[in-house]
Amino acid sequence: MGLDLLPDFFDCPTRIHFADQEADEKIDLMLRRHWATNIPWIVAAFIGLFFPAIVVIIDQAANLYLIEQLPLSIFNGLMLVWYLFLVAYIIENLLHWYFNVYIVTNLHLVQISLKSLLVKTVTQSRLDDVQGVRTKIKGVFASIFNFGDVLVETAARTEDILFADVPTPDIVADRIQDLQEVQEGQGGGDVG
Amino acid sequence: MSAEPNSALIIWFIIKWMIVILVFLYFVFSLIVIKQVSLMSDALITEVDPTLRLLSIINSLVALGLVAYSIVFI
Numbered sequence: 001m002g003l004d005l006l007p008d009f010f011d012c013p014t015r016i017h018f019a020d021q022e023a024d025e026k027i028d029l030m031l032r033r034h035w036a037t038n039i040p041w042i043v044a045a046f047i048g049l050f051f052p053a054i055v056v057i058i059d060q061a062a063n064l065y066l067i068e069q070l071p072l073s074i075f076n077g078l079m080l081v082w083y084l085f086l087v088a089y090i091i092e093n094l095l096h097w098y099f100n101v102y103i104v105t106n107l108h109l110v111q112i113s114l115k116s117l118l119v120k121t122v123t124q125s126r127l128d129d130v131q132g133v134r135t136k137i138k139g140v141f142a143s144i145f146n147f148g149d150v151l152v153e154t155a156a157r158t159e160d161i162l163f164a165d166v167p168t169p170d171i172v173a174d175r176i177q178d179l180q181e182v183q184e185g186q187g188g189g190d191v192g
Numbered sequence: 193m194s195a196e197p198n199s200a201l202i203i204w205f206i207i208k209w210m211i212v213i214l215v216f217l218y219f220v221f222s223l224i225v226i227k228q229v230s231l232m233s234d235a236l237i238t239e240v241d242p243t244l245r246l247l248s249i250i251n252s253l254v255a256l257g258l259v260a261y262s263i264v265f266i
Contacts, residue, residue: 015238015239016236016237016238016239017236017237018235018236018237019234019235019236019237071204073208073265073266074204074207074208074211074266076265076266077207077208077211077262077266078211080211080215080258080262080266081211081214081215084214084215084218084255084258085218087218088218088221091225091251095225095228095229095232099228099232099235099236101236112232112235112236114228114232117224117228118224118227118228118231120231120232120235122235
């Protein structure tokens with residue numbers, strides 16, 4: 001599911017763990033936003049790659065020749081700053097996508113988010129607190145690539161969990177409901 | 193007559209140090225990335241964590257080298 005380069009759907013991963021995972025807890029699904037949600041910033045970065053060349057072409061086409069008046073060292077410095085800005089933009093988008101994950105285990109639903117530069121949030125809800133699961137596929141782009149939101153409504157004392165733009169939302173919702181039924185069949189189990 | 197070249201030199205000098213400051217800010221950003229990767233790798237443990245940590249450190253070292261480059265050569 002998805003590109004190998006940008007993996008977004010892990011079915012029963014055995015080599016992935018998360019903080020606070022209980023000894024008898026197994027990850028059933030680990031999801032990220034669908035890889036296609038990265039397309040807008042990848043396109044922006046690609047355009048940014050050629051932005052200096054575009055500026056030079058416009059400068060010459062308009063007969064301004066402002067860039068020719070710059071000392072070479074200053075021109076190199078400006079190029080350096082531009083491409084560092086571009087690298088920072090790519091790194092931040094990539095990290096934001098990579099570290100925002102949704103985990104479905106046999107006991108919990110877990111949302112790990114990188115909110116801003118140094119703020120991490122972990123939202124966890126017990127499967128037996130789940131009261132309903134809804135899916136929503138919004139827009140043509142989402143329909144083409146088959147991704148959307150899965151909203152998990154939980155008991156009033158805990159906040160609802162939103163799995164945003166995850167691949168195959170219907171399959172994800174079914175899996176959560178199946179796991180919840182198993183959990184209920186076991187009489188709630190020993191959960192934390 | 194000699195005022196024009198001098199003022200141009202001052203402008204290039206100011207631009208040079210603005211560039212150095214911006215490159216230094218990228219170095220600060222790269223340190224934040226190291227912290228981010230470390231923070232999130234503690235929350236989500238995967239096989240690629242050591243690689244990510246190494247890449248973030250290499251990025252920071254390259255940024256430090258670019259700060260030195262920009263001071264000396266720009």
